[in-house]
Amino acid sequence: MTSLPQPAPNAKKLGLVIDLDTCVGCHACAVNCKEWNTGGHSAPLPDHQPYGEEPDGVWFNRIHSFEAGCGSSSKTVNFPRSCLHCENPQCVTVCPTGASYKREEDGIVLVNADICIGCKLCSWACPYGAREFDELAGVMKKCTLCIDRIYNETLPEAEREPACVATCPSRARHFGDFNDPESKVSKLVAARGGVDLMPELGYKPVNKYLPPRKASIPTKPQEQGGGTGNALLRLLDKVLSR
C-alpha cells in the first residue's frame, strides 16, 4: 500500500473549479484533453474499434448531461467528470506498488506507469470513476492536470494551464492554487459557494463545483390598457425630434 506525503511547507494545492452554472455540455474540454494527453505525459490514450461496432477509448475527462427534478422544476445539468486530485485519495493508498502517488509539492495525483502492474485496485477505490485503464499497455491512466503544460517552460506563461481550461468555450473551467486564498479559484469558491462532490466519503476532493444559479429581473406589473392603447397615446403625445 502507498502512503500519502505530508504536504511540503508552502506546498500548492492545484485543482479545478468547474462552474455548473455556465457549462453547456459541449464536450470541448473532453476532446481537447484527449487530444493533448494522447500525445502527452500519459500517451497514448487508446481508442478501441474506432470505426467499429462499439467505439470506446480512454478519456481523462467525460461529460454527463442529465435532468434533475420533475415537471416545471426540472433542470438539465451538464456535468464534467475528471480526477478531483483528492487530499485523501484512496486510489493512492490502495496502490500495492507505489505507482499511484500524490505529489507533495502541488497535490497532483499521478500514476507512474513504469511500476503500475495494472491491478485496477485504484479504479475500484475511486468513487468518482476518474481512473481510466489502458488495456493495450496494461496500465492505469488518469488526469494529470496537464502536468506537462502547467509547468512547461517552453509555453508562454498564459498558456500554462490545463488543456480543458484553455479550450473551454464558455469559460466554465478555472485552474489555480486552492492554498492561496487570493487565487481566482479560491475567490470563486468563496463567492459562489463551491461544493465538494460526495464530501461524506471523506476523500476531500480538491476540485470544486459551482452550483447553478438563477438570475431574475424584478419588475412592476405592466399597465394593461386592455388593447385601448391609452398608455401608448400618452407616450405618443410627447414631442419627438427626428
Place this chain on the structure above:
Amino acid sequence: MKATRGIDYSSPIGDEVAHTTCYMCACRCGIKVHLKDSQLRYIEGNRDHPVNRGVLCAKGSAGIMNVLSPARLRKPLKRVGERGAGEFEEIEWEEALSIITERLANIRATDAKRFVFFTGRDQSQSLTGYFAQMFGSLNFAAHGGFCTVNMAAAGLYSVGGAFWEFGEPDWDYAKIFLLIGVAEDHDSNPIKLGLGKLKERGAKIIAVNPVRTGYGAIADEFIGITPGTDGLFVLALVHCLLDSGQIDTEFLVRYTNAHYLVIDAPGTAEHGLFARDESGAPLCLDRADGALKPASTIGADPVLLGSVTLLDGRAACPAFAILAERYLTPDCAPEAVAARCGIPAETIRRVAAELAEVAFNQPVTLNVPWTDTSGRRHETMQGRPVAMHAMRGISAHSNGFQTCRAIHMLQMLLGAVDTPGSWRYKSPYPKPIPAGPPPCGKTHLENGALAGSPLGFPRGPEDLLVDEAGEALRLDRAFSWDAPLGVHGLMHMAIAEAHAQDRYPIDTLMIYMANVAWNSAMNPGDAMRLLTDKNPDGSYRIPFFILADAFFSETVPYADIVLPDTTYLERYDCISLLDRPIGSAHGPADAIRIPVLKPDRDVRPFQDVLIDLAGRLKLPNFADAEGKPLYSSYADYMVRHQRKPGVGPLAGFRGADGDAIGKGEVNPDQLDRYIANGSFWRHHLPEDQLYYKHANQAYLQTAKAMGLIDCDTQITLQIYSETLQKFRLAAQGHGAHQPPERLRARLEKVMDPLPIWYEPVEATMVSREEYPLHALTQRPMAMYHSWGSQNAWLRQILSENRLYLNHETAAALGIADEDWVVVESRNGALTCQARLMEGVNPNTVWTWNAIGKRSGAWTLDKQAPEAERGFLLNHIISEYLPPDANGHRASNSDPITGQAAWFDLTVRVRKATDAEAGATFPHHEPLRAPFRVENPEHLQFGAKLETR
C-alpha cells in the same frame, strides 16, 4: 521545475506551428496546428483570433481525426457500374478534368443553364458563385436554402443585417438575453464565449425553444414553446409593449420608417406604398407645423398615429399607426395565444415587463461622443441592454421569414438595434436595404457570362427571374413567385426538380460538399431513387452528376465522376468579405486557410480544380484574351483577382506596401502578410464607430472608404416593408408583373408589409388529429455543422440517436425508456428507440440530426451503431407539400424565401411490435467504399510521437 519520475517539463509541443482557420463547422475559428516531425500533434485555439479568442470546441479539437479519417477519398473516380452500385474505376486527374471540360464546354455553347451547380457548406461562395456567373448559368446556390435563409433574408430586408453571420448580441453590456429557437447551433464558440460573459455579469438568459438542451440548459428561464408558434409569442410581446406604452419612439422616428406615410387607397395600385414627393422621397407629417415633408427631415416631430390627407386628396397614415392598430387587437394578446404557444399568458406578460424594465429603466450609457448621419453630435452612446439571438427554430418553419421579421420589429420597438447592450451589426454590416443588386439570369453578355451574380436581392416583382407566364427561370424556382426572396436558392429542390424536368431538362449537376443522397436531402430515400431513375431509352433522367467531396459519404455511389477534395489542413482557402465574412461588431475581418500538411493521396483542393476548369473552359475573367488561364491556383486567385478595382477576395494588407485596408491594389506578398498575422486580418473600429452603425456618420464613411458599402447615407430600418407590399399588390392584380393564378391567394396573404403569423403550411394540409406531434431535429454541439460522425473521437461521444419524448406524452402512449417505436408522418414511417425526458414541449418529439448513417458509408463497419441504432428523421420528411386541388405539389418551403420547412413536420408515434423492434428502419443496402478499407482495430494516436 526539476523533472521527476519521467515528467518532462521542457519539451515544446512540437517542432512546428502553423496558424490557420478551422473548418470543422461554420464558425471559422482561428487555430494553431502543432506538428512534430511533420505530423499532427495538437490543434488549439488561437488566442489572438477575433472569432474564438483561444477557445476551441470539441469538433475543432477532433480535427486531427477528420484529417486522418480512413473515409478520405484517394483518387478521382469514374462510375463503371449502375448508379448507386458503387462500382468505380480510379482515373487520373487529367482524364477527369477532360471529361468534365468537354461536357461543360458543350453545355455552355448550347444552353448554359443546363449546368446546375450547388455547393453545400461552402465557404468559398464568392468563387463558386462567380464561376457560375462567368459560366453563364443562373442555376447556382449554396446550402443556405435549407439552413438559414429565412434569418438572412428577414434580417437583411428589415434591419440591413441578420442574426448570426451579420450580427451578434452585445455580450459585454446586455442585461437580458432572449435566445429564440437556438438549440446548439449557429454558432458554436462565439455564443458559448458570449454566454460565459453574460453569466459572469449575472445577466438574465431566457431560452425559448421546444427542447431544453445545451444553451437552454444554462438559461435562467426556459420557455418550452410549441414549434412554429414563435411568431405568435413575439407578437404578443409586441402587444404588451404597445399596450403599456413602453416603446422607444425616438428610436423609431430617427432610425426606422415607422413615421413614413403609407397611402391608404384600397383597391388601387399604390395602396400600402409610401406617399412620396416629386423627387420620390417618402413623406411624413410634422406635428410642429402640420406640414408634409420628407420623412428624413432633421428635427421634424413626425406624427405616428391617425390619418392624414395628402396633397392629392388621398388618405394616408403613418406606418406605425397600422402597426399599432394591428398588434393592439385582442387576437395578439397573451391570453389569445397562450394555449397555441404552450406558454402561460402570465409568462408572456412577465417577459414583456422584463424587456421593458431593462430597456427603459436600466439603459446603458457609454461616455463616448459620436455624430449621426444628420450631423448631430451626441455626447454619449445610450443603449437598451436587451439582446436577442434567433436561429434554426425560427428559420426551418414555413412562417420563419415573417417570424424573424417580428423579432426584428420587437427589437426596433425597444430601440435595441446596434446600441450598447443590444443586438449589434457585425461589420461589414449593416448594408443598405436591399443588401445588393437584384439576381441575374435573364440575359447573357456577349461573352456568355451573366451580367451579375445569379443570387441577389429583388426590390419588387420586376426583379424576379420568371418567364412570360410568371413561371420560374431557375430550376429550384428561387426568385420566382414560388419563392420571391429566395436569396440563397433552394438546394433541397435541386435533385427533385432536375428529375421532374418541370421547367426544362438539365444536363449536368455538380455538387460540392453536400451529402445530397442522405442528411442533406429532405427525403433521402426519394433522392436516391431520383438519382438512379432512367428514361425509357435507358439513359439516366438526371444525365450527369459530378460530386466533389473529401470523404466517402452516402452520396458518392450516385456520382458519375467523383473529384476528391482535400481536408481543411491541406489547402488554401479564403474567408472573404465578398461572401461570408468573419467580422464582428468591433470591425470587419477576414481570414485564410493555409496548407499545413501535404496530401498523402491523389487529391486536389476543389477550389484549385474549379479555377483549372474555368481556365480550360476559357471563362471570362478566368482566362485572358488569348484563352490562357489567368490563375494558376486558388491561392493565386485570392491575391490577384479583383472584383472591382481595388477590391479582391481578401481585404487586408492590400496595396503595394500592404498597408491598405479594404480597397487597394494587388499586393503580391498579401498571403505572407496574412500568415505573419496568424492567417487573419481585422480592422479595429475606433470607439465612436462601435454602435449605431446604421446612422453613424464616421462608421458609414469609413465603411464606404474601405469598399464595404457603396454609399454612406443613413440605413433606415424597415419596420414596414414596402418591398413586400409591392409583391402583395401584384398578387392583388396590380402592375405589369403578375403571379400565376395558383399562387395569388397565398402571396396576398404572406407578402404582408408588417410581420404576421400564420400556421406552418404543412400543418394546414395535414390532419392534426392523425399526426398530433411536432417532430424536430437538433445537431449535437460536438457535431454541429460538422461533417464528422465518422470521426473516431466524436463518435465515442455520440454514435446512435433516440427519439426524445416528454414523460407525460410517452406515458399516454404507453412508451417506456428505450422502447422501440414507430414514427409515422404523411410521408412514411421509421423505426427507432425512444428516450423520455422532462425538458421538452409535450407536443414535440425530437432527435439528434445526422447521427444515422447508411451502413458501410464513411467506411464505418457495416454494423456500426450509426447504421443499426442511428436514424434520420429526414426519411419521413418530404421536399414537397401534399398536392393541392389541381394536383400541383408545391415545395415544402417558406413561401417567401423558399427556406426548407423541415421543422414543420408532424407525426404520430406508437410502440413498435416485436417484429418491428430491434433495428432502425429504413435500413438501406450497405455501401461498399470504392477503395480498400483498412480500419484499424485500435488507435494509439500520439504513441509514436512519444517514443520517437
